[in-house]
Amino acid sequence: MDFYAGLDVSLEATNVCVVDGDGKVVREEKLETDPDSTELFLAEWGIHLKRVGLEAFSYSAWLFTALAEKRPPVICIETRHAKAALNAMLNKTDRNDAKRIAQMMRTGWFRAIHVKSEAAQTLRALLVGRKAMLGRVLDMENMIRGLLRPFGQKVGEISVGRFDARVREIIAGKKELEAIVAPLLNARAAMRLQLAKLQRLALTAARSDSAVRRMMTVPGVGALAPLTFRATVDDPTRFRKSINVGAHFGLTPRRYQSGQTDRIGSISKCGDELTRAMLYEAAIAILTGVSKNFKLRLGGLRLARKKGLKRAATAVARALVLLLRKIWTSGTAFRFGAGGKRGRVAAAM
Template sequence: MDFYAGLDVSVEATNVCVVEGDGKVVREVKLETDPDAIELFLAEWGNHLKRVGLEAFSYSAWLFTVLSEKGLPVTCIETRHAKAALNVMLNKTDRNDAKGIAQMMRTGWFRAVHVKSEGAQTLRALLVGRKAMLSKVLDMENMILGLLRPFGLKIGGMSVGRFEARVREIMAGKKDLEAIVTPLPDARSAMRLQLAKLHRLALAAARSDTAVRRMMTVPGVGALVALTFRATVDDPARFKRSTNVGAHFGLTPRRYQSGQTDRIGGISKCGDELTRAMLYEAAIAILTRIPKNFKRRLWGLRLARKKGLKRAATAVARALAVVLHKIWTSGTTFRLGAGGKRGRVAAAV
């Protein structure tokens, strides 16, 4: 007889439910969130255990990897599908969630998600850490500006490197204010130093990755955009067609069709928010700052005149995701066509 298991994982404890092929609950237990304890409990069913499901969340990649290495048939399921299935239960408890996931494993009513490799997770951590540090640096600079304005002190436009010196210059002679504000530029300088270190690590990662360097041949795509796309996709073979990548990042419109009703709404915004934002920023750069004309840019400019810049940038971002995936899978680079009027990916686009 075949058996199926569901894991409802939290930081401290994991609820486990095992069901038979006909849906009957065989065993339920609450364990410590430890792969060895979970493996020991599930070992009783051996090869008869066909699928073990857990919902995607922050611990999923670690637990999935360890349990897979132990030989368990683990599947990480899509969060929205799990939520839709579990919402039919009257009472929301961890025990019931584990039971619901086990039943999803039995019926096959789930969508498996890709669990990123350790390398992709490390790269992702670098990019998220860099972005967080940049945000804190900007917050600190804005706070310093806000503290100085009530005293009529204005820094004015200047380079990043001159910021601290300018703050000290305009505060000269105001001893009480200096005592309050001086620690803040010092803290800002320390944060800028750490931000520079993270940025150098990102640039080094881009230089060492052949696929990323090829993606950077696309106008408007820099190291950070290419690295973010690389870390999020992880394995380009996940997508049978490059045209599916835009939908994966939530850049395609929602649609509701029922009977005589057929509505097309805004983009779905599902998938990775950071990658979607980076692709959008690259699209804005293509439409507003890239001097060279090529196929995608000219198409985006025509669309901008009809639909506006935001909608055009969204469409270009979706097309850009397709181009980057094709570059990655085909091993080619982006090049401008004759006269610089049409951009293509080695004749593949």
């Protein structure tokens, strides 16, 4: 007889439930969150486990990878799909969650997700760290600006390199204010230095990846957008169609249809926020920062005249996903067509 296991994973403990083919619970246990403990529990009594399921969250990727190396048939299930099933239970406990996941494994009512490789997760950590550091630097600069306003001092529009000198200039001679602001400027300088290190690491990663270098041949697309796209997708072949990638990043419109009602709303925004933001920034650059015309830009400009820049940028970001995946999977690079009016993907030299 086949057996099915469900794991409800938390930082400290993992609840395990095993059911048979008829859905009867045959074993339950609460274990320390550790791959060795979980694998030993599942293997020590010699049953044939057809499927082992766990819900996706930040900690489960490590557990999934470790268990997969020990060769149990592990499946990581999509969070929203799992939540819908778990919410159907009257009493929500960790033990009941493990039981419900085991039943999902038995019935097949689940949606498996792709667990990223360690290299993709490392690259993702770099990009998230860079974005977080950039946010802290901007917060610090805005705080300094805000502290000076009650004294009638305005920093104004200034380049990054001249910010420190400008602030010290306008507070010169005000000893009490200098004593307050100087440590903040020193902290900003230290954060800027670390941000530059993370930026260099990101650029080095982009230069060392041939797929990212090919994606960067698209006009208006720098290093960060394709690098983020690369880290999030990890394996482009897991999407059967390129159009599915746009939906994966929440760039396709929501639709509600029931009876005589049929509404198409704004984009779903259900995918990765960081990648979606980077694609949107690249789309804005294509529409506003590229002087040479090609098919993707011309289509976006026509839409911008009718619907506005924001909607046009969203449509261009969705089309850019298709183009980047095509470049990635085909081993090709972008180049302008005849006359520079239509861009196309061409064989890389």
